[in-house]
Amino acid sequence: MRFDVEFKGSYSILFVTLSPGESILAETGALVSMTGNVNVETSTGGIFKALKRALLGGEHLFLNKFSALSKSRIAFAPRLPGDIEVVSLNGGLIVQSTSFLASDVSIDLDTKFGGFKSFFAGEGFFLLKLSGIGKAAISSFGAIYTITLDAGEKLTVDTGHIVAFDETMSYSVRTFGGIKSTLFGGEGLVCDFVGPGRIFIQTRNYPDFVSWIKSLVPKDTGSR
Template identity: 70%
Template sequence: MLFKTDFRGSYAILFVELEIGETIVAEPGAMVSMEGDIEVNTSTGGIFKALKRAFLGGEHFFLNKYISHSKSKISFAPLLPGDIEVIDIKNGFFLQSTSYLASQETISIDTKFGGFKTFFSGEGFFLLKLSGYGKAAISAFGGIYHKELEPGEAITVDTGHIVGFDETVKYSVRTFGGIKSTLFGGEGLVVDLVGPGRVYIQTRNSPAFINWIKNLIPRDTASK
């Protein structure tokens, strides 16, 4: 199985070349094109895991499996404009719930609650846990870059900018500053990450972008 990403940056697309009998799993709606004899199966990947993905992680209840019966090629793209990174999964990796794109069948997907939801910030921090060994394609809103944390090295990241991090990284979620900073400082929740391990960060904040768009939509104040 060969992964290749083209148009890196704002409008990246992932191409996967499959040999006979190979399978790639992907987020529903992510497929762009297919070449060759490819069978598509839709499954939950386990009913309990699917329920957690849907109701906790905000992900689709189902996942699509693409099984190649010939030498084939398939492409995927995320919903939001941004970059794609193909990473190696070794044991465990935590992924922000909207950043999953595709992965090899050897990787299982579960949902983990990463922190808390505060009355003031209106944010939650849910993570997908990728377990096993193989390659996974993760997506970002905007550009994506990664930092390799040494043992004991720490970084603080806004939760809206987190893409994912290795299971070896310790993390804790908290409000940004005090209540005044949370209410008036334009920040909500941040996550403190302590190495060792990889941390992936996106250059744009999708929740903040969505809220900005909402504020531009005229409100109907007419009485009915």
């Protein structure tokens, strides 16, 4: 199996080359095109985990499993305009809602309880957790860049720019510069990470972008 990403940084697309007998899991609606003889099976991947992903993690209830019966090449793309990063896993990776795109079938998808710190980070009580050994493709809004922290090394990131991070990281969420800066300074909540581990950061802030779009829409005052 081979993962290739083209048009990185803007409107990326993921190409997965499968040999006969190989399979890949992908988010529903992510398929762009495919060549070869491929069997497609839609399933929950376990009804209990699927319900948690859908109700608590904000993900789709179903996943698509693509199994190659001959040498095949499948293209996937995320919903948002942005980047795709192929991540090698050997443990756990915590991913924001909507950023999972595809993975080896060996990777387990579940939700992780993040407590109130995740709630205040704007991600709800639960985040998506990928675990196992293999490769996964995650997507972003804007380009993705990766920062690797050594043990004890610290990094602060705006919560709207976090795509994913290794489960080995510890983190805490706080307001940026106090309540005044949060309300009037254009900044919201930030997350303080402590290594070791990797953090995948997106160059654009999706919640801020949505808020900006809403500000351009004329408000209905109720008058005629």
